Amino acid sequence: xxxxxxxxxxxxxxxxxxxxxxxxxxxxxxxxxxxxxxxxxxxxxxxxxxxxxxxxxxxxxxxxxxxxxxxxxxxxxxxxxxxxxxxxxxxxxxxxxxxxxxxxxxxxxxxxxxxxxxxxxxxxxxxxxxxxxxxxxxxxxxxxxxxxxxxxxxxxxxxxxxxxxxxxxxxxxxxxxxxxxxxxxxxxxxxxxxxxxxxxxxxxxxxxxxxxxxxxxxxxxxxxxxxxxxxxxxxxxxxxxxxxxxxxxxxxxxxxxxxxxxxxxxxxxxxxxxxxxxxxxxxxxxxxxxxxxxxxxxxxxxxxxxxxxxxxxxx
Numbered sequence: 482x483x484x485x486x487x488x489x490x491x492x493x494x495x496x497x498x499x500x501x502x503x504x505x506x507x508x509x510x511x512x513x514x515x516x517x518x519x520x521x522x523x524x525x526x527x528x529x530x531x532x533x534x535x536x537x538x539x540x541x542x543x544x545x546x547x548x549x550x551x552x553x554x555x556x557x558x559x560x561x562x563x564x565x566x567x568x569x570x571x572x573x574x575x576x577x578x579x580x581x582x583x584x585x586x587x588x589x590x591x592x593x594x595x596x597x598x599x600x601x602x603x604x605x606x607x608x609x610x611x612x613x614x615x616x617x618x619x620x621x622x623x624x625x626x627x628x629x630x631x632x633x634x635x636x637x638x639x640x641x642x643x644x645x646x647x648x649x650x651x652x653x654x655x656x657x658x659x660x661x662x663x664x665x666x667x668x669x670x671x672x673x674x675x676x677x678x679x680x681x682x683x684x685x686x687x688x689x690x691x692x693x694x695x696x697x698x699x700x701x702x703x704x705x706x707x708x709x710x711x712x713x714x715x716x717x718x719x720x721x722x723x724x725x726x727x728x729x730x731x732x733x734x735x736x737x738x739x740x741x742x743x744x745x746x747x748x749x750x751x752x753x754x755x756x757x758x759x760x761x762x763x764x765x766x767x768x769x770x771x772x773x774x775x776x777x778x779x780x781x782x783x784x785x786x787x788x789x790x791x792x793x794x795x796x
Contacts, residue, residue, distance in 0.1 A: 488513065489521050493530060496544050503541040518542070557595065563587055564599050568606065579617075618664050618681035623657075625687040626666050630654040633694050635671075639686035640679060647685075648672075653694040656702025657681070660710070660737065667705040669694070678709035707736050712753075717776055719760050723748045724770040733767050749774075757782040765790075 488511045495502060495510060504515040511518065522532045522542055531545035555563065564587070567580045584603070588596050622638075629636040638650045654668040655676075664681035719739075723730055727743040730750070734741060739752035750771075754760050761782040764771055773779050 485521075489524055492518070492521050493525060496532065496542060501535070501541045501543040507542060555591065555595070557598070560587075560591060560595055560599050561602065564603060565606075568603065569608075618684065622684040622687040623664065623681055625689060626654050626681065626684070627657055629687070629689055630656050630666075630668075633696065635690040635692040635694060637688045637690055638679070638684055641683045641685060643683075650679075651690070652677075652679070653696075655696050655700050655705065658702050658706040660706060665706045665709075667702050667709065676705060678706050704736070708740075710737065717754050717757055717760070717778070719750070719752045719754060719757075719776070719779060720774040721750045721764060721779075722746065722772040722774060723750055723767065724772075725767075729769075733769075734763075738763070758786065761786045 492507060492511060495507065502510075504518050507518045508515045511521075513521075519534070522534060525532045531548055533543050533545055535541055535543065564584065567584050567587075570580055588599060591599060626636060628634075633653075635651055635653050638652055640648050640650055642648060651671040652666070652668050653671075654666050656667060658665045658667065665678050666681055666684075667676065667678040669675075670677035722744070724747045727741060727748050730741050730748040734750065739750050742749050742751075752760065752763075757776075757779050760779060764783065765786060773783070
């Protein structure tokens with residue numbers, strides 16, 4: 482809990498769950514000193530939350546007897562947006578336990594009539610998108626990386642590579658990107674001297690450094706991540722000339738699927754893939770003439786696909 486506002490809210494939550502807590506107990510739970518606890522109590526009082534400070538040997542902090550937080554004042558549209566956002570987030574791979582607990586907390590403080598309608602939405606809503614188990618990162622490293630990227634501060638990472646080996650890295654993070662159920666951070670890696678992309682769920686620890694950095698002009702974190710993922714080695718490297726324009730090709734082919742560049746006579750599509758039959762399906766679905774440059778085996782995959790489609794059409 483690095484932000485003071487987060488700690489103040491956490492203190493309120495603690496005081497609601499316990500009848501009385503000493504300053505030392507609150508300081509330990511919030512990871513601050515007792516003087517800061519007194520300041521937080523005063524801030525809560527300024528916000529209209531009646532925190533009572535009892536002095537003496539058995540003193541401590543407590544909420545005024547009978548005090549209850551008012552219901553969360555959301556309109557129907559706002560409540561629906563919150564619930565849909567949490568449900569959709571879980572569906573695309575955000576942490577399931579966190580979204581479940583957040584949903585429960587939101588529902589608990591809604592007015593009864595609205596809570597009933599929100600629960601009806603939650604219980605009846607279905608998705609065509611299959612659920613997926615995303616690699617959810619630890620909250621601490623994720624928030625530290627976000628703060629480092631915002632404030633342009635170097636961060637020291639304890640990182641586990643794809644082989645499971647532990648490494649230490651100094652990174653100037655340019656931004657965070659959520660893609661296909663995974664979180665990525667991209668930036669200048671001082672170990673390699675290059676711009677690199679790392680999976681945040683493999684970050685065991687992230688510690689802010691005092692060193693500052695400047696993000697190069699024109700840096701696009703999403704483009705850096707998608708290019709890095711597209712460069713992962715696969716069994717086949719595909720290059721095809723599409724007889725279309727670059728805007729039309731971009732409309733049909735997402736940047737996460739293949740690279741596109743305009744040339745004389747059309748657009749060159751490049752991608753890496755484990756299976757050539759998948760590349761054949763992609764080309765068949767584009768609806769534009771094309772010429773296969775490499776690999777030659779892709780021609781056979783396209784011919785096989787055409788034969789299968791022809792046979793099915795003649796049934």
